[in-house]
Amino acid sequence: MPMPPPDPGFGVYVHWPFCAAKCPYCDFNSHVRFGGVDEPRFLAAYLQELANTAALTGPRNVASIFFGGGTPSLMKPQTVGAIIDAIGTAYTISPNAEITLEANPSSVEAERFRGYRSAGVNRVSMGVQSLRDAELKSLGRIHSVAEARAAIETAARTFDRYTFDLIYARPGQTPAQWRKELTEGLALAGSHISLYQLTIEPETPFAVLHAAGKIVVPDQDAALALWDVTHELTEAHGLPLYEISNHAHRGEESRHNLLYWRYGEYAGIGPGAHGRIMTGGTRHATIAERNPEGWLERVESHGHGRTDLTALTPAEEADEMLLMGLRLNEGLDLARLAQVTSRTPSGAALAELTDLKMIEPIGNSRIRATGQGRFVLNAIVAKLSEGLQKT
Numbered sequence: 001m002p003m004p005p006p007d008p009g010f011g012v013y014v015h016w017p018f019c020a021a022k023c024p025y026c027d028f029n030s031h032v033r034f035g036g037v038d039e040p041r042f043l044a045a046y047l048q049e050l051a052n053t054a055a056l057t058g059p060r061n062v063a064s065i066f067f068g069g070g071t072p073s074l075m076k077p078q079t080v081g082a083i084i085d086a087i088g089t090a091y092t093i094s095p096n097a098e099i100t101l102e103a104n105p106s107s108v109e110a111e112r113f114r115g116y117r118s119a120g121v122n123r124v125s126m127g128v129q130s131l132r133d134a135e136l137k138s139l140g141r142i143h144s145v146a147e148a149r150a151a152i153e154t155a156a157r158t159f160d161r162y163t164f165d166l167i168y169a170r171p172g173q174t175p176a177q178w179r180k181e182l183t184e185g186l187a188l189a190g191s192h193i194s195l196y197q198l199t200i201e202p203e204t205p206f207a208v209l210h211a212a213g214k215i216v217v218p219d220q221d222a223a224l225a226l227w228d229v230t231h232e233l234t235e236a237h238g239l240p241l242y243e244i245s246n247h248a249h250r251g252e253e254s255r256h257n258l259l260y261w262r263y264g265e266y267a268g269i270g271p272g273a274h275g276r277i278m279t280g281g282t283r284h285a286t287i288a289e290r291n292p293e294g295w296l297e298r299v300e301s302h303g304h305g306r307t308d309l310t311a312l313t314p315a316e317e318a319d320e321m322l323l324m325g326l327r328l329n330e331g332l333d334l335a336r337l338a339q340v341t342s343r344t345p346s347g348a349a350l351a352e353l354t355d356l357k358m359i360e361p362i363g364n365s366r367i368r369a370t371g372q373g374r375f376v377l378n379a380i381v382a383k384l385s386e387g388l389q390k391t
Contacts, residue, residue, distance in 0.1 A: 008258070008259050008262035008263060008264030008265075009061075009063035009265075010062055010264065010265045011064040011065065011066065011264065011266040011267075012064075012065045012267045013065075013068060013256075013266055013268050013269065013273055013274075014066070014067045014269045015029065015068055015069060015070065015269065015270035015271060016067060016068070016069040016070045016071065017270065017290075018030070018069070018070050018074055019074075020032070021140065021142050022140070023140040023141065024139070024205035024209075025140070025198065025201065025205075026204065027201035027202070027203065027204050029070070029272030029290050030069060030071070031291075039075065039076060042292075042296060043083070045300065046083055046086075046269060046270060047082070047083070047086045048300075048303060049269050049270070049299050049303075050083070050086050050087065050267075050269050052304040053269065053275070054090035054091060054267075056309075057267060057277050057279060060091045062087060062092065062094060063094050063097055063098070064098045064099070064255045065093070065097060065099045065100070065256070066099075066256040066257075067080065067083075067121075068102050070102075072101050072102050073102065073103035073104060077116050077118065077119045078115075078119070080120075081120060084099065084119060084120040084121075085120075098254075099122050100122075100123040100124065100125055100256055101121045101123075101124055101125070103126050104126070104142075105126060105143040105147045105148040105152075106143035108126070108147075108154055108155075109154075113158040113159070117159060121159075122161065123159060123163070124158075124159055125163045125164065125165070125254075126151055126152065126155060126164040126165070127164070128148045128164040128165060128166060129167045130145075130166065130167060130170075131149075131181050131184050133145050135170060138170075139170075140205075148164075149188065152188050156190060161190065161252065162190050163189075163190065163192035163194060164185075164188075164193065165193075165195075166181070166182070166194070166195050167197075168182070168197060169198050169223050170198050170217070171198075171215055171217055173218065173226065175225050175228075179233065182229065182230065183233060186234070186239070192246070192248040192253070193234070193246075193248075194245055195234070195245055195247065196245045197227070197245075198217055199217075200215070220375065227371075227375075234247040243257070243261060243327050243328050244327045258328075261325065262324070263321045264276075265277055265278055267286075268286055268287075269288075271290060271291065271294075271305065272289070274286065274288075283317060284309055284310060284312065285310045286309050287307055288307060289306075289307050315343065315385075315388065317340060318337060318343040318385070318388055319381065319385050321337050322337070322345075322385060323377070323378075323381045326367075326368065326377055326380065327369075327374075327377065328368065329368065330366070330368070333365055334365045334367060342390055342391050343388045343389065343390060344388070344391050345384040345388060345389075346388070346389055348387060349384050352383070353380060353383060357372065358370060358380050359380060
């Protein structure tokens with residue numbers, strides 16, 4: 001992929017926290033409301049928080065918008081359109097902005113997809129997760145493989161750009177099984193696919209089952225064998241890895257996620273949304289109230305749902321840049337790290353990790369994690385952070 005721009009740009013993340021069902025592996029801020037959702041009231045709150053955030057950031061040119069969740073495809077297309085229009089009022093939306101909406105196959109209808117396209121969405125991301133009905137059931141998904149295939153076909157007919165997720169390294173999964181399933185997935189893929197290894201997240205039903213020995217995920221050697229299959233097949237299909245879990249044709253990478261990984265600036269709107277915004281010349285971290293109804297009441301009484309607006313120290317910014325940048329195949333630009341944070345890793349730390357074949361240099365000022373380094377990324381970041389020096 002081409003070298004990143006000096007300024008990664010500005011994006012807007014919109015979090016819709018509601019789902020039809022809660023998956024047992026998921027630790028995202030998602031909630032089930034069987035009594036329904038007062039969508040007009042929530043829409044008014046989104047518009048209010050957006051205006052409040054724009055007053056903090058000042059004018060910006062929006063390069064990407066991402067509707068995540070939860071299940072944003074449970075929103076009416078009119079609601080999505082109203083939020084996009086409001087972003088265009090608060091900011092300037094670039095003519096070639098990427099506008100992505102996450103969808104679950106069970107909530108996909110051709111008419112609804114056409115509605116999202118008319119509202120301004122130009123890319124969809126679908127949570128397929130598996131192409132095996134038994135595995136979908138064990139993952140707590142409420143759609144079938146047939147519904148997933150139909151949703152992908154609908155997306156391909158409706159949008160120029162679409163992607164979907166699969167989860168691998170599931171309990172008992174063998175490389176041969178994954179090879180067959182991934183081959184089927186790649187035959188359905190467009191210009192992008194996301195492939196995530198199953199992780200046991202704290203405070204989820206899967207964490208309880210894992211602690212009781214009722215779920216056993218592949219160990220590191222088995223996970224590496226599955227990774228090798230993933231890398232081999234995606235490369236052969238022309239969808240090379242550009243981030244630890246994401247693969248795309250050249251130029252078809254997720255621009256919004258690249259903005260995160262390249263340490264750009266983004267406004268987080270909605271319950272539980274996080275943001276990184278420049279205000280007063282300093283990068284701030286924003287966090288919103290997680291509970292949807294609590295967030296709603298907070299916006300209506302305070303004009304925003306934020307519970308935290310914290311100025312980041314240069315050391316904190318450096319830690320974040322290291323963690324984000326080393327996820328990318330293009331790696332991290334140490335010169336930009338120094339420019340943004342006035343910090344750089346020590347030569348000793350860089351040399352040690354290079355000797356251990358955990359990182360490798362690219363060109364004059366970039367480093368990236370190696371294949372084996374990506375499995376211990378947190379340890380690499382910790383080592384580099386320990387040796388940070390002021391420039």
